[in-house]
Amino acid sequence: MSDPLTQPVRGFRDQLPPESERTAALEHLARQVFALYGIGEVRLPTLESRELFIKTTGETTDIVEKEMFAFSDAGGRHLAMRPEGTPGTVRAFLDKHLNQQGGACKLFYVGSMFRAERPQKGRYREFGQIGIELFGNPHPAADVEAILALKDLFDRAGLAGRLTLRLNNLGCDESPECRPRFRERLREYLKSREAELCESCRRRLDRNPLRCLDCKGDAEKLTGGAPRLEPCVPCRDHVAQVSAFLGDHGLPHTYPDPALVRGLDYYTRTVFEFQAEGIGSQNAIAGGGRYDSLIASMGGPATPAVGWALGVERTLLAVAAADPEARLLRALAPERKPAVFVALQSQDPRAEAEGMRLMASLRAAGLRTAGGLFAASLKSQMKEAGRQGAPVCIILGDEEIKKEPPSCIVKDMLRSQQSEVPLTQVPEAVRRRLETAP
Numbered sequence: 440m441s442d443p444l445t446q447p448v449r450g451f452r453d454q455l456p457p458e459s460e461r462t463a464a465l466e467h468l469a470r471q472v473f474a475l476y477g478i479g480e481v482r483l484p485t486l487e488s489r490e491l492f493i494k495t496t497g498e499t500t501d502i503v504e505k506e507m508f509a510f511s512d513a514g515g516r517h518l519a520m521r522p523e524g525t526p527g528t529v530r531a532f533l534d535k536h537l538n539q540q541g542g543a544c545k546l547f548y549v550g551s552m553f554r555a556e557r558p559q560k561g562r563y564r565e566f567g568q569i570g571i572e573l574f575g576n577p578h579p580a581a582d583v584e585a586i587l588a589l590k591d592l593f594d595r596a597g598l599a600g601r602l603t604l605r606l607n608n609l610g611c612d613e614s615p616e617c618r619p620r621f622r623e624r625l626r627e628y629l630k631s632r633e634a635e636l637c638e639s640c641r642r643r644l645d646r647n648p649l650r651c652l653d654c655k656g657d658a659e660k661l662t663g664g665a666p667r668l669e670p671c672v673p674c675r676d677h678v679a680q681v682s683a684f685l686g687d688h689g690l691p692h693t694y695p696d697p698a699l700v701r702g703l704d705y706y707t708r709t710v711f712e713f714q715a716e717g718i719g720s721q722n723a724i725a726g727g728g729r730y731d732s733l734i735a736s737m738g739g740p741a742t743p744a745v746g747w748a749l750g751v752e753r754t755l756l757a758v759a760a761a762d763p764e765a766r767l768l769r770a771l772a773p774e775r776k777p778a779v780f781v782a783l784q785s786q787d788p789r790a791e792a793e794g795m796r797l798m799a800s801l802r803a804a805g806l807r808t809a810g811g812l813f814a815a816s817l818k819s820q821m822k823e824a825g826r827q828g829a830p831v832c833i834i835l836g837d838e839e840i841k842k843e844p845p846s847c848i849v850k851d852m853l854r855s856q857q858s859e860v861p862l863t864q865v866p867e868a869v870r871r872r873l874e875t876a877p
């Protein structure tokens with residue numbers, strides 16, 4: 440059992456450098472890409488009404504049925520930690536009447552999602568997602584734009600040439616010939632094999648047989664003989680056009696890929712998924728699709744929409760598999776190694792105050808500054824400066840401080856040189872040494 444005072448709850452974890460820096464760098468990269476596409480950020484609440492996910496993600500999905508952190512608060516409200524970002528984004532779209540702003544509305548989100556899945560490599564119960572939702576454009580161009588934004592992001596993170604794109608058509612509920620007919624045929628087929636299904640699939644069979652296709656336990660058994668969706672003509676044309684546009688952009692993909700169903704209820708027509716090399720069997724790193732009926736089903740104005748979400752942890756695993764150094768991401772992370780280390784050789788409290796002031800003036804000059812271990816001996820302060828790899832070291836000693844003007848020793852650690860510099864000129868002197876560093 441874990442120690443509650445020193446260990447996180449099972450399935451949760453702390454992120455420290457360099458992992459936390461890679462996460463931040465991926466988020467930073469995403470923001471750069473989204474700016475190119477004119478996508479604005481929505482910052483969503485972590486808690487939502489449980490009802491929201493039941494009505495959108497779907498009551499019979501694994502996510503809602505088995506994996507959601509749901510509870511009642513002290514006021515008796517039924518709440519849930521968000522397991523995915525689309526429901527909250529759509530709720531915000533409706534709440535703020537974003538459809539009335541005219542034209543397309545494009546939003547992205549970045550943040551933690553929560554699912555009580557069995558923890559394993561690259562899968563945590565709190566995990567990062569980055570996602571986009573494009574509202575208002577029914578044209579296949581919107582599906583392609585969404586996929587290209589994802590592809591651009593992956594390419595810049597160092598995953599070019601290491602991804603497989605799968606594309607499928609889930610049809611619609613508008614045409615009785617489309618998904619409604621498929622649902623009936625699938626239900627009949629599943630009834631004939633009912634004995635082989637898991638308990639939750641037997642329960643889902645009548646209400647939502649489509650969900651059996653992405654059941655973790657049963658999907659494999661069913662892929663062979665299960666009937667396939669024959670989309671209505673508008674659905675067929677739509678996704679065929681998406682596929683053709685992707686071809687225009689030189690984006691290889693598998694289409695149709697009947698095994699690709701996605702574990703959410705709201706998708707219509709286009710669904711897609713990116714798989715990455717080198718990270719084992721849990722290799723889907725991002726997925727999404729079109730959801731043209733969801734907003735109307737929530738009581739809003741009929742609004743076509745398409746979106747995706749990527750899993751931050753699995754994406755970073757894929758990046759690490761491509762380049763263990765994660766050079767592209769690391770280039771985006773802010774440097775933390777100090778440029779200058781301030782040490783003190785004095786018992787005089789005024790010298791300590793001078794040291795603190797000097798550190799503040801170095802930071803104000805934009806220099807990464809470390810030090811301030813004024814209780815330690817000079818020897819151990821210098822040892823720490825060496826450990827942190829600071830190329831310049833300042834030593835404040837009684838003798839130099841008493842001079843007029845008050846001064847200190849500036850040690851150039853790379854050249855093994857040192858000189859006496861007036862305190863007011865230290866930031867400039869440090870900068871000069873760094874600029875000419877060997």
Ligand SMILES: [Zn+2]
Pocket residue numbers: 610611612613614617618670671672673674675
């Ligand atoms: Zn259709």
Ligand SMILES: [Zn+2]
Pocket residue numbers: 636637638639640641651654655656657
């Ligand atoms: Zn099942």
